[in-house]
Amino acid sequence: MSVLVFIEIAKGKVKKASLEAASYATKVASQLGTQAVGLAVGQIDAAELAQVGVSKVLHVIDSKLEGYDPQLLAKAVVEAANANGSKVIIFSHDTTGKGVAPRVAARLKAGLVAGAIDYPSTDGKFTIKKAVFSGKAFANVTINTDVKVITLTPNSVGLTGEVGSAAVEAFAPAVDASKLNIENVVKAVSADEIPLPEAELVVSAGRGMKGPENWGMIEDLAHALGAATACSRPVADIGWRPHHEHVGQTGVTVRPNLYIAIGISGAIQHLAGVNGSKVMVVINKDPEAPFFKAADYGIVGDAFEIIPRLTEAVKKLKANQN
């Protein structure tokens, strides 16, 4: 028996969401009195893989898997699960996990809980908590099959911070040719840019910013905090910001420790994407903005005047910390 966790590699590094999944898998394995095994796909230093915290890492390097085609990855995961007697298979609830985990579950006729936000209870029933109704409620879901599949919502359980020393073994699953022709358009992103779904801190802005040319101060505040930037739907729809920054019901769901909403009124569709945030700050010139009702901290005032002052205050705080 074992717990298997899928480890995604992007640009030669283990993705933060996968580190969380590995950390989660280790805890689940100890709950079950067994070991966690990682399945890592892609080019990376073995020394780096050894540190993810599981007992053993199966390392797959196969050019046919470079595009991360879920159909092929699912077969590789199932092969690894069978070889290691895995009874629990864990993924991050991100684009890759959403593509691969359900395929693995369907292939094995294994029950799946997608978007877990806590560890399973394993005494008797195997039950896991997840957010439902767009964050307006939670469900405790029991998996009734022998093999169980879980996708873990990023930034839900955090990292243990432990540095592991796993044995890294080469693993060569049978891989067919992909039916997808995948071309990666690599973006020129600066190294300190934080991907939104992984971010612990998010600075988000809406139509109150009046135009895309005013986003500099949003980026400055995000940069000072070490936060990712996000936006409301209208802002993405009119093209001020890219679609992947749109948080809300029809966009991305985030669950950061801190969500700062600037010039966003707080429509229920927007709240659906952010209501899992641990602390919410709302800055709006309209004291009647519905978002204030959902906020922990609020400031009524002119963002153009307030934001640069907040950025300075953050810089001062960081300078004092160093």
Place this chain on the structure above:
Amino acid sequence: MKILVCISKVPDTTTKISFDESKTKLNTPNVQWIVNPSDEWYALVRALELQEANAGSTVTLITVGGADAEPVIRKALAIGGDSAVRVDVEPTDSFQVADAIASYAKDQGFDLILTGKETIDGNSSVTGAMVAELLDLPYITLANKLEIEGNGVKVERESEYGDQIIKASFPLVVSAAKGMADARIPNMRGIMAARSKPVTVVASTSAALTSVESYSLPPEKGAVKMIAAENAEELITLLHTEAKVI
């Protein structure tokens, strides 16, 4: 080209969520049921745009649910589509939905099966991938753009890690996310036409693999702490010392 669009019945976005005493069932008397937003806005509307641009194409809608799903499938048909299928089972998890859809679709020869990116009730985002696996088809997750190219599709996917351009031949399954299509509002003619469109009811033997033990509501939020604009810097201090998030 034969397109199948998967439609889910969900409580309207503005619904106040509450549960019965057993904490296992949603209180439904005051719930307004709608077509799941991304099934409608992204998947269905894009299917209609493709149908309009490709003469001879058909768009079939499918939903998995009891007779009470019928008004919702008519709402979707008012926006468009030639016909609909209702798989007559009250599903309790995503696998049951996917298995029901796959069981129907397996010998129907669909070229393209579209789902929305996720439902706003279960928030799992997994049905499309399960359908794909059960039918042994390729699957493209969270597509932002979809064009027909030759005997297949060209899909664009945006992400914070980099964009992807993915080409694949029919048949395949695609989940549709933001950017796919513009919203369409059903007009009176569409609503009238929807009444007479055929809705076929098929039986199902699909079963769920998970069960909901209980639902719970998030704890009540405490009152918002307001900070005067002239003391805006105080916010950063509070986030550091009180909320401890920075």
